[in-house]
Amino acid sequence: MTQLSPPEAWLQQTAARRSPDLRQERAVRTREQILFAAAELFAQAGFQKTSIKDVADRAGVTKGAIFFHYPTKEILATAVVEAHYSRWPDLLARAQAQGLSPLDVAFEVLDQAAVAFRDDLVVRAGARLQIERSLIDAPLPRPYEGWTDVLATLLRDARDSGELRPGTDPDAAARCLVASFFGTQHISDTLSQRADLLERWADMRELLALSLRP
Numbered sequence: 001m002t003q004l005s006p007p008e009a010w011l012q013q014t015a016a017r018r019s020p021d022l023r024q025e026r027a028v029r030t031r032e033q034i035l036f037a038a039a040e041l042f043a044q045a046g047f048q049k050t051s052i053k054d055v056a057d058r059a060g061v062t063k064g065a066i067f068f069h070y071p072t073k074e075i076l077a078t079a080v081v082e083a084h085y086s087r088w089p090d091l092l093a094r095a096q097a098q099g100l101s102p103l104d105v106a107f108e109v110l111d112q113a114a115v116a117f118r119d120d121l122v123v124r125a126g127a128r129l130q131i132e133r134s135l136i137d138a139p140l141p142r143p144y145e146g147w148t149d150v151l152a153t154l155l156r157d158a159r160d161s162g163e164l165r166p167g168t169d170p171d172a173a174a175r176c177l178v179a180s181f182f183g184t185q186h187i188s189d190t191l192s193q194r195a196d197l198l199e200r201w202a203d204m205r206e207l208l209a210l211s212l213r214p
């Protein structure tokens with residue numbers, strides 16, 4: 001007697017056969033589910049204290065499903081760090097779409113980054129993994145350089161439009177902005193899990209604006 005598939009399983013198989021995209025959509029959803037579960041655990045416990053089983057349990061999938069999408073924990077951590085950096089181009093585009101001056105775009109994008117570092121789980125996880133990068137045997141993206149380049153370009157535009165204090169080196173100022181933001185979010189994370197980040201960043205931002213504007 002042939003074992004009949006239960007109607008639900010059969011329907012799913014039929015649907016999958018009918019629209020291969022359904023299988024692909026499900027794979028994309030599973031991949032995202034795993035990434036967010038990993039981000040949650042990496043942000044809370046860090047790389048070494050998070051196991052693939054922990055991620056599987058949190059995502060509600062099997063370990064096999066994880067290894068299918070992310071063959072190693074290092075590859076999974078790299079995907080989280082890459083997702084962290086993938087947030088910034090949209091943030092910059094939104095800041096640039098507001099018709100602000102170059103210097104005001106620089107501050108706006110960092111203001112919004114502060115909100116993301118406080119509220120966005122993937123951003124928080126990526127920041128922690130970068131701190132723990134020496135423990136992760138994988139070629140993670142180099143930290144800080146992307147932000148430094150973007151801010152240096154904005155500050156060069158600010159200089160060229162007379163918006164920067166005369167004699168200010170845009171590249172040096174960009175490095176100072178990155179170091180100031182990094183240190184502010186790191187101290188806030190250590191002391192309050194970033195609960196007070198917006199207030200701390202507002203204090204730092206005020207001092208930086210005073211030193212950068214003519």
Ligand SMILES: CCC[C@@H]1OCC(CO)=C1C(=O)O
Pocket residue numbers: 126127130131142143144145146147178179181182185
């Ligand atoms: C904007 C400051 C730099 C930023 O702060 C935390 C972190 C994670 O490594 C960063 C990066 O790599 O760009």
